[in-house]
Amino acid sequence: MDPKPTPTAGPGPNVGPGPNAGPGPNAGPGPEVLRCRGLRKEFGGQVVLDGLDLTVAEHQVVALIGASGSGKSTLLRCVNLLEELHDGTIELDGEEISAPGIDPDKVRRRIGMVFQSYNLFPHLSVLDNVTLAPRRVHRRSRAEAETRARELLDRVGLAAKADAYPDRLSGGQQQRVAIVRALANSPRLLLLDEVTSALDPELVGEVLTMIRDLKAEGMTMVLATHEMGFAREVADQVCFLDAGRVVESGPPEQVLAHPTQPRTRQFLARIIEANRL
Amino acid sequence: MSTVLHDPSPAQQARTAYRRRQTVLSVLIAAASTAAVGTLLAVTVTGAPGWDRVQQTFLDPQLARDALPQVLTGLWLNVRLLVCCAIGALLLGLLIAVLRTLRGPVFFPIRALAAGYTYAFRGLPLIIVLYLLTFGVPGLRLQGTPSVLVLGGLALILTYAGYLAEVFRAGIESVHPSQLAAARSLGLTHRQTMRHVVLPQALRRVAPPLLNDVVALQKDVGLVSLAGPIDAVRAAQIASAQTFNYTPYIVAGVLFVLLAIPLIAVTDQVTLRAARRQSGG
Numbered sequence: 403m404d405p406k407p408t409p410t411a412g413p414g415p416n417v418g419p420g421p422n423a424g425p426g427p428n429a430g431p432g433p434e435v436l437r438c439r440g441l442r443k444e445f446g447g448q449v450v451l452d453g454l455d456l457t458v459a460e461h462q463v464v465a466l467i468g469a470s471g472s473g474k475s476t477l478l479r480c481v482n483l484l485e486e487l488h489d490g491t492i493e494l495d496g497e498e499i500s501a502p503g504i505d506p507d508k509v510r511r512r513i514g515m516v517f518q519s520y521n522l523f524p525h526l527s528v529l530d531n532v533t534l535a536p537r538r539v540h541r542r543s544r545a546e547a548e549t550r551a552r553e554l555l556d557r558v559g560l561a562a563k564a565d566a567y568p569d570r571l572s573g574g575q576q577q578r579v580a581i582v583r584a585l586a587n588s589p590r591l592l593l594l595d596e597v598t599s600a601l602d603p604e605l606v607g608e609v610l611t612m613i614r615d616l617k618a619e620g621m622t623m624v625l626a627t628h629e630m631g632f633a634r635e636v637a638d639q640v641c642f643l644d645a646g647r648v649v650e651s652g653p654p655e656q657v658l659a660h661p662t663q664p665r666t667r668q669f670l671a672r673i674i675e676a677n678r679l
Numbered sequence: 680m681s682t683v684l685h686d687p688s689p690a691q692q693a694r695t696a697y698r699r700r701q702t703v704l705s706v707l708i709a710a711a712s713t714a715a716v717g718t719l720l721a722v723t724v725t726g727a728p729g730w731d732r733v734q735q736t737f738l739d740p741q742l743a744r745d746a747l748p749q750v751l752t753g754l755w756l757n758v759r760l761l762v763c764c765a766i767g768a769l770l771l772g773l774l775i776a777v778l779r780t781l782r783g784p785v786f787f788p789i790r791a792l793a794a795g796y797t798y799a800f801r802g803l804p805l806i807i808v809l810y811l812l813t814f815g816v817p818g819l820r821l822q823g824t825p826s827v828l829v830l831g832g833l834a835l836i837l838t839y840a841g842y843l844a845e846v847f848r849a850g851i852e853s854v855h856p857s858q859l860a861a862a863r864s865l866g867l868t869h870r871q872t873m874r875h876v877v878l879p880q881a882l883r884r885v886a887p888p889l890l891n892d893v894v895a896l897q898k899d900v901g902l903v904s905l906a907g908p909i910d911a912v913r914a915a916q917i918a919s920a921q922t923f924n925y926t927p928y929i930v931a932g933v934l935f936v937l938l939a940i941p942l943i944a945v946t947d948q949v950t951l952r953a954a955r956r957q958s959g960g
Contacts, residue, residue: 482864511866521861525879534875535865587865 432460435495435591435622436481442489443476443646450476452646453490458591458624463617465633465654466626468643469669474626475518477643478593481624482515495590511539514584518596520576522568522583528555529564532583540587547586554582558612574605578612585616592616594625598632610636630673634658642666739926746918746927753914754934760832760900760910765893767836772843777873779844780851793844800841805899809834813906831903839896846888850881887950894942898935911935 436458443451451473458464466474479485481492483499483506492500499509522531532554533547542550555561558578568576577597584592594613598606610632616623617636627633633640634654641651642663650663661667687695724730778786778793800808812834813827824830854877862872904913911934915927 479860484860484863507863507866507868510864513864515861515864517857517861517864519857521857523858523861523876523880525883535867538871538875539866583865 432462433495434458434493435460435462436624437493438477438481438490439492440490441477441480441487441492443473443480443485444488450646451480451490454643454647456624456641456648458622460622461620462638463623463625463636465637465640466624466643467628467630467633467640467669472643473646474643475595476646478515478595478624478626481591482513482593483509484515507539511535511587512590514587514589514592516577516580516584516592516594516597518599520568520573520580520600522576522580524568527565527567528560528571528579531568531579532586535583536586551582551586554585555579558582572605573601574608577601577609581609581612581616590622592621592623594623594627596626596628598627598629630658630670642669644669735924737925737929739924742918742922742924742926743930746915746930749914749918750911750927750931750934753909753911754931754938756828756908756910757897757900758938760828760835760903761893761897764832764835764839764900765896767832768839768843768896769889769893771836771840773847775840775844776847776851777878779848780873782869797841797844800838801845803838805834805838805902806905808838809902809905812837813903827906828903828908831906831908832900835896835900835903839892839899842892843889846885846892847881850885851877853884854880883953887946887953890942890946890949894939894946897939897942 434457436456438454438456441451441454441456442449450471454473454477456464456477466477468474476485480487487500490500491498494509494512498504499506522528523534526534529548529551532551533542533544536542536547536550537544552561552564555564558581560575560578560582563571563575563579568579571579577600581592581594581597597613598609601609606629610629613623613625613632614636625633625637637654639651640654640657641648642657642661642665643649644665650657650661650666657666658670661670727733775793775796778789779797781790809831812830816830817824817827825833858876858880859872862876867875901910901912904910909917911931912928915931918927919925
């Protein structure tokens with residue numbers, strides 16, 4: 403995983419004084435899918451997001467990295483309108499979804515989200531987990547929804563588990579079902595919140611493979627992750643979050659290998675120490 | 680567990696032998712203590728100075744046979760009331776619990792009303808509710824006032840719905856917020872989330888305590904006899920008043936226990952299944 407250990411320890415020669423010295427985040431192809439401007443979120447007086455900006459273009463994969471509590475999960479929850487914003491705007495395909503009067507249920511149908519702890523519905527079989535939203539939200543017939551669900555499950559090698567209940571699956575299988583469940587809505591944008599953090603190390607690979615395939619298919623994704631190697635491989639853009647702001651962003655080879663910000667270097671040095679890069 | 684030929688080591692043989700001895704010993708001790716307590720009870724009761732009198736007054740076989748038809752007729756009323764009241768109270772309780780989960784300022788009055796309901800009807804003694812409905816409502820002399828039996832059943836439903844609503848609410852709140860987040864992230868509305876994600880999980884969890892309340896209701900339905908209708912206990916009272924003998928009460932008591940056994944067995948079964956599911960079995 404480390405062909406050339408990154409020169410992150412100690413102050414490097416290329417310390418850019420200005421913030422965001424790298425190329426702008428709009429380098430990706432295609433139109434903008436998501437644009438967050440000046441997002442602010444507090445929890446009981448504590449500022450979790452502090453004027454955060456983020457832009458994601460179509461077919462782009464953006465990896466959010468940063469220490470626990472830097473605001474990665476909160477950002478994803480805000481984008482999915484699961485949290486109330488305290489300032490700023492969010493646009494999805496040019497439409498402001500943070501505007502008052504917008505029906506959050508309708509917005510969430512266009513955004514898929516996968517959680518760290520899978521959050522499958524334990525009382526429903528795998529197939530019912532996957533078909534719940536297509537049937538209830540998109541009003542597909544049972545036959546139609548199940549055909550598509552089986553197709554999706556088959557593609558990730560879980561066709562045999564369609565009738566099993568979540569507690570009969572391994573963590574990796576559960577997380578793959580959770581991703582399939584989100585995909586069944588044909589989302590415009592997929593949010594992945596540390597989807598491998600709860601998994602045993604030997605199960606991480608199968609989930610990452612699935613995300614890799616999604617990227618190949620052109621899915622637009624924002625993923626919060628601790629897997630630096632994976633972020634480097636799959637992301638078009640890496641954003642380092644610290645204290646609720648994007649401190650540094652750019653192509654992975656730049657942010658991960660030649661970070662310009664002292665905070666980023668500090669963080670990556672700690673990660674290397676923990677032997678995760 | 681396939682049968683694999685395996686010669687246990689001497690250590691394992693010693694352990695097995697020890698465990699077997701312990702098992703035999705505990706069975707023997709249990710049998711002996713049961714026999715001792717049983718004998719002591721029998722001797723104390725039958726040897727008591729007033730035993731003959733008590734036997735005549737409470738355990739007269741002929742009177743038991745005579746009272747049985749009347750008590751059974753009364754019991755039929757209990758059964759019918761139980762079925763109707765249990766269904767009614769479960770539905771009303773569920774409705775109140777769901778109303779209490781509604782969010783948003785528009786629903787404040789409904790929420791407050793539902794909360795007030797559970798406070799009022801859990802606090803108010805059943806007998807007072809019963810009197811208010813069975814004597815108070817007919818006193819209004821309105822057109823189409825239902826029969827006393829229906830009003831009495833209504834009093835039971837109103838009171839028990841208060842308790843059951845709180846059990847339902849506990850179940851609803853026991854569903855982890857991450858389940859709600861997952862459902863909402865899929866685009867399900869609050870109502871769809873309740874109906875397809877929260878309630879199915881909540882109901883499974885609270886089925887045992889709900890059934891336990893139904894067992895309690897089974898005994899309380901007899902209280903409608905205070906307003907006139909003749910249930911099993913009231914029938915026994917009438918029978919015993921004719922003969923100055925308490926045997927009919929014993930008959931009614933035995934019938935009540937027999938009636939409760941299937942319900943309690945179902946409750947135990949459901950509890951067991953829930954426990955197994957919890958342990959991931």
